[in-house]
Amino acid sequence: MRPREVVCLMSSLRAPRFGCLGRSHISYGCPSSSYSPSRGGMAGLSTAEFSLNIGQLKKNWLTCVVFLRIMIPNFAYRTRHDWFAKLGESFLVVSPNRLVMMTDNAETIRTITLKREQFPKWTAVYNILRMFGENVLTTEGSVWRMHRKVTSASFNERNAALVFREAIAQTQGMLRMWTGPTGTRTEPLKSLQHDTMKLALNIISYVGFGMRLLWPGESHPAGTDPKIVKYGSHEPSDGHQLSFTDTMEILLHYLLLLLIIPRWILRLIPSKKVKKAVLSYDEYESYMNELLDEKIEEARKGEHAEGMDLMGQLAKSCFGTDNKDATLTREEIIGNAFIMFVAGHETTANAIHFTIIYLATHPEAQRRMQKDIDDILGNQDPKDWDYDSLVNPMTASMIGAAMYETLRLVPAVSEIPKKISPDADESFVMDGTRYVIPKDTGISLVTVSTHVNPRYWPTRPSKITPGKSNILDYDPSRWFLTKEKQDGQGSESVAGADSEDFGGFQGSDINAQLFKPERGSYIPFSDGARSCLGRRIAVVEIIAALAVIFRSYSIELAVDEWATQEQIDKMSRDERTEVYKKAQDKSLWTVGQASTRLTLNLHDGMHVPVRIVKRGEEKFVDWVDKE
Numbered sequence: 318m319r320p321r322e323v324v325c326l327m328s329s330l331r332a333p334r335f336g337c338l339g340r341s342h343i344s345y346g347c348p349s350s351s352y353s354p355s356r357g358g359m360a361g362l363s364t365a366e367f368s369l370n371i372g373q374l375k376k377n378w379l380t381c382v383v384f385l386r387i388m389i390p391n392f393a394y395r396t397r398h399d400w401f402a403k404l405g406e407s408f409l410v411v412s413p414n415r416l417v418m419m420t421d422n423a424e425t426i427r428t429i430t431l432k433r434e435q436f437p438k439w440t441a442v443y444n445i446l447r448m449f450g451e452n453v454l455t456t457e458g459s460v461w462r463m464h465r466k467v468t469s470a471s472f473n474e475r476n477a478a479l480v481f482r483e484a485i486a487q488t489q490g491m492l493r494m495w496t497g498p499t500g501t502r503t504e505p506l507k508s509l510q511h512d513t514m515k516l517a518l519n520i521i522s523y524v525g526f527g528m529r530l531l532w533p534g535e536s537h538p539a540g541t542d543p544k545i546v547k548y549g550s551h552e553p554s555d556g557h558q559l560s561f562t563d564t565m566e567i568l569l570h571y572l573l574l575l576l577i578i579p580r581w582i583l584r585l586i587p588s589k590k591v592k593k594a595v596l597s598y599d600e601y602e603s604y605m606n607e608l609l610d611e612k613i614e615e616a617r618k619g620e621h622a623e624g625m626d627l628m629g630q631l632a633k634s635c636f637g638t639d640n641k642d643a644t645l646t647r648e649e650i651i652g653n654a655f656i657m658f659v660a661g662h663e664t665t666a667n668a669i670h671f672t673i674i675y676l677a678t679h680p681e682a683q684r685r686m687q688k689d690i691d692d693i694l695g696n697q698d699p700k701d702w703d704y705d706s707l708v709n710p711m712t713a714s715m716i717g718a719a720m721y722e723t724l725r726l727v728p729a730v731s732e733i734p735k736k737i738s739p740d741a742d743e744s745f746v747m748d749g750t751r752y753v754i755p756k757d758t759g760i761s762l763v764t765v766s767t768h769v770n771p772r773y774w775p776t777r778p779s780k781i782t783p784g785k786s787n788i789l790d791y792d793p794s795r796w797f798l799t800k801e802k803q804d805g806q807g808s809e810s811v812a813g814a815d816s817e818d819f820g821g822f823q824g825s826d827i828n829a830q831l832f833k834p835e836r837g838s839y840i841p842f843s844d845g846a847r848s849c850l851g852r853r854i855a856v857v858e859i860i861a862a863l864a865v866i867f868r869s870y871s872i873e874l875a876v877d878e879w880a881t882q883e884q885i886d887k888m889s890r891d892e893r894t895e896v897y898k899k900a901q902d903k904s905l906w907t908v909g910q911a912s913t914r915l916t917l918n919l920h921d922g923m924h925v926p927v928r929i930v931k932r933g934e935e936k937f938v939d940w941v942d943k944e
């Protein structure tokens with residue numbers, strides 16, 4: 318079988334095999350002879366096979382160009398679907414040490430995510446997240462099953478309702494800080510990212526661990542349980558040099574540094590920042606050990622705290638009176654607690670942060686969301702919002718659509734790492750052809766490219782880039798559209814898919830009343846057995862936070878770089894439109910500079926300044942971009 322268009326991504330004279338790719342074909346071969354998967358016991362599969370020689374590869378200028386491009390950090394977020402459009406929706410990157418398959422094809426992705434044993438997680442990629450111990454995110458096989466069983470028990474609807482309530486209360490705390498004591502603050506907010514991080518940290522800390530963290534200016538009411546005060550206070554508690562909030566903030570800020578350089582070396586470096594980083598590590602370990610001791614004590618007494626009480630559940634399942642055989646070690650419990658803090662806060666915070674920026678940049682979407690908030694929630698006091706009756710209409714409205722669209726364009730996890738099991742070659746079908754990939758090949762499910770692969774998404778002409786489709790634009794209204802099934806689109810069923818229940822939320826991530834993307838084409842939370850354990854609580858938290866903010870306030874881009882407030886007041890609408898357009902362009906450019914460290918986010922001080930204004934007092938977003 319001859320491939321129609323063959324492009325080799327990268328080759329090496331020393332490589333035992335080299336990967337090649339075509340628009341709809343993947344195959345591989347040895348420099349001198351074609352590698353035949355059928356020799357590996359896969360006889361009978363219809364595989365696209367061909368061989369290329371080194372001379373052909375050397376002539377192929379694209380090999381070099383693509384190789385260089387693909388080495389650039391954040392290549393996928395910067396180039397999105399472009400290279401997949403040129404090279405094929407699944408292609409192999411070949412190096413002397415390893416093959417890596419990159420894909421933005423939904424059919425391939427659903428085969429990989431729904432067959433966990435054949436396509437396990439590439440756990441080596443997550444070294445950074447096992448620094449406090451192995452956990453549910455970083456393990457595979459039977460060890461992962463044990464971690465998943467113990468951790469998934471708390472992720473239920475009762476606790477989702479608690480997250481909803483806590484998200485409302487914490488967002489109100491953030492709003493009080495934003496608007497100041499008089500409620501009339503006019504300076505731009507420059508710490509949106511930091512504040513949304515704190516919001517999400519406060520929520521998971523309380524719901525997951527029973528720690529009530531405070532916003533600046535807040536204090537615990539008299540008579541609060543000393544345990545809550547201990548972890549929630551602005552001040553370091555007895556025996557500590559940092560408060561728990563500061564510990565978490567500093568630790569997460571310096572995570573990469575702490576991973577890359579051994580701590581004994583860091584301890585020798587006479588830099589204040591490095592000392593702070595090491596201190597946060599020590600403080601975290603110490604706070605977590607104290608919390609675990611308290612929880613073991615509670616478990617032994619048969620006591621139970623409110624909420625998910627993740628640490629309590631872990632302690633109970635391993636050290637409780639009715640459990641003779643501890644399943645997780647102390648280190649693993651602390652490792653899992655760490656992962657719940659990290660996975661549970663930065664990802665969700667990013668979604669809230671980017672949704673706020675996008676809504677400020679797209680006033681039309683913001684107005685439509687506020688109308689839906691008014692229609693669904695009316696004048697009810699947020700503290701009376703009823704989770705059971707509201708969660709469905711809220712996710713089916715512009716509130717949900719705004720969130721889903723953010724997770725489409727800026728998903729926290731830009732590439733999901735999988736691999737072929739080391740025991741045997743594996744095959745999958747893409748567009749009617751079966752491909753065989755050698756055992757131990759790494760796989761990247763490229764979320765940021767899949768989410769903008771035009772094959773799967775309803776689009777319209779772009780209002781931002783004339784002559785193009787709006788696939789790369791933020792347009793939450795696409796979630797209210799339907800898309801004709803295209804010829805050749807798969808049936809969405811996967812032969813041999815996992816059927817076991819591994820715990821966690823089983824429903825769909827997307828409200829049934831909205832556009833339903835083809836399975837595999839929308840994977841902000843991954844899919845299958847290894848999908849995000851916290852996806853339901855993340856959705857609930859995000860919609861609650863957005864509803865609380867936009868119910869009473871609008872968010873506008875700060876235009877101070879181009880005009881003062883006094884100048885704006887004197888401007889005509891055309892002049893204001895021009896100024897706002899500059900802020901819109903800069904905002905979109907800034908979001909385009911996001912990069913992945915732990916998650917996809919703005920780094921190195923990049924930010925989009927915004928202003929919070931009472932509804933009815935807007936200068937721009939109540940009329941800009943009105944059709």
Ligand code: HEM
Nearest residue numbers: 453454660661664665668729730841842843849850851855
């Ligand atoms: C918008 C918010 C979130 C996004 C976009 C997100 C995304 C993801 C993704 C893509 C994965 C799969 C990673 C992989 O396979 O390599 C994952 C796994 C996971 N997430 Fe989330 N997540 C979010 C919120 C949360 C929250 C709130 C929690 C918990 C409190 C959480 C806990 C976890 C855990 C424990 C796993 C590992 C599950 C396993 O491997 O069995 N996540 N998340």
